[in-house]
Amino acid sequence: MPSTSLDWKNLGFSYLPTNGFVQADFAEGKWGPLTVKKEPYIPMHIAANCLHYGQACFEGLKAFTTKAGKRVLFRPERNAERMQLSAERICMEAPSVGLFVEACRMATEINKDFVPPYGTGASLYLRPLLIGTEPTIGVRASSTYSFIVMVTPVGPYYKDGFSPVQAIVLEDYDRAAPKGTGRAKMAGNYAASLKPGQVAKKMGYPIVLFSDPKENRYVDEFGTSNFIGITADRQYKTPESGSILQSITNEALQVLAKDMGLTVFRGPIALDSLDQFTEVGACGTAAVITPVYSVQFRERKFTFGRPDKAGETLTRLYQDLQGIQYGEIPDRHGWLTAV
Numbered sequence: 366m367p368s369t370s371l372d373w374k375n376l377g378f379s380y381l382p383t384n385g386f387v388q389a390d391f392a393e394g395k396w397g398p399l400t401v402k403k404e405p406y407i408p409m410h411i412a413a414n415c416l417h418y419g420q421a422c423f424e425g426l427k428a429f430t431t432k433a434g435k436r437v438l439f440r441p442e443r444n445a446e447r448m449q450l451s452a453e454r455i456c457m458e459a460p461s462v463g464l465f466v467e468a469c470r471m472a473t474e475i476n477k478d479f480v481p482p483y484g485t486g487a488s489l490y491l492r493p494l495l496i497g498t499e500p501t502i503g504v505r506a507s508s509t510y511s512f513i514v515m516v517t518p519v520g521p522y523y524k525d526g527f528s529p530v531q532a533i534v535l536e537d538y539d540r541a542a543p544k545g546t547g548r549a550k551m552a553g554n555y556a557a558s559l560k561p562g563q564v565a566k567k568m569g570y571p572i573v574l575f576s577d578p579k580e581n582r583y584v585d586e587f588g589t590s591n592f593i594g595i596t597a598d599r600q601y602k603t604p605e606s607g608s609i610l611q612s613i614t615n616e617a618l619q620v621l622a623k624d625m626g627l628t629v630f631r632g633p634i635a636l637d638s639l640d641q642f643t644e645v646g647a648c649g650t651a652a653v654i655t656p657v658y659s660v661q662f663r664e665r666k667f668t669f670g671r672p673d674k675a676g677e678t679l680t681r682l683y684q685d686l687q688g689i690q691y692g693e694i695p696d697r698h699g700w701l702t703a704v
């Protein structure tokens with residue numbers, strides 16, 4: 366499908382065909398060159414480690430067209446560093462920060478007509494993927510890897526406004542183990558989150574809030590986003606836990622919160638203390654911030670603000686971050702990388 370026929374403002378969050386993806390392969394102790402592939406398929410051995418033993422991790426970041434018409438990536442080097450952290454946890458070879466960022470630039474460049482125009486609220490979603498490709502029957506790490514960056518244009522997350530959602534804590538399911546792989550962005554963590562996600566949806570809750578897997582007493586994170594809460598005395602609070610993903614959006618929002626004069630607290634947040642918050646949000650690359658109106662925990666329902674409208678502080682943080690990403694306000698922290 367040519368990009369000229371795309372209705373940017375009404376795109377969803379799903380795969381659309383593009384001009385191609387980029388790939389580099391690791392074998393005999395070194396990475397080969399980045400190459401462009403046009404067809405969205407990779408030939409693979411049926412015994413490839415990633416298929417059986419889950420040696421697979423990924424990243425997610427976005428490219429934007431700014432108000433001045435430049436194409437930019439948001440902090441790709443942080444995603445590169447996080448991929449290295451994920452890879453280390455599951456014994457994989459990871460691309461260097463330089464190779465990672467270059468692959469992101471290349472994938473954006475070959476798909477430049479799929480980077481949505483400024484003003485549509487849409488963006489290009491980049492999905493770097495690292496997989497173990499060696500045929501392995503005994504359980505051990507692969508010695509060959511493929512690093513891929515595929516892209517797909519995605520629409521504005523809030524077509525109908527910035528509207529709050531309801532979340533639930535499901536104590537029957539954990540996403541990660543106390544000393545497991547929750548900090549890594551590895552494929553298996555998402556497989557583990559599918560069932561509780563489905564159960565919650567059936568109960569009418571679009572998102573799940575996972576509690577800490579050791580005691581089920583503290584907030585960990587939502588299925589695909591970090592937890593942030595704002596208190597009446599202007600504190601920005603977010604959990605510090607060994608089993609959650611270190612969100613790059615959350616990291617940026619903490620900096621912006623400090624710019625706005627808020628105090629940032631990172632530490633344990635007890636589930637039964639959720640009534641301290643006047644605003645709660647789920648933050649991540651896809652939506653920046655999803656306002657959360659309520660959290661159901663056992664028989665208690667905690668509510669934050671209004672069911673039909675996001676709170677003032679989270680709205681300001683959202684606008685500040687999006688403003689930087691779209692080049693509407695100065696990139697005062699140097700977060701944008703030109704493609």
Ligand SMILES: Cc1ncc(COP(=O)(O)O)c(C=O)c1O
Binds near residue numbers: 613648
């Ligand atoms: C489990 C989980 N937590 C948090 C996040 C948010 O991270 P980021 O802000 O880097 O997108 C994501 C999304 O990538 C995620 O999958």
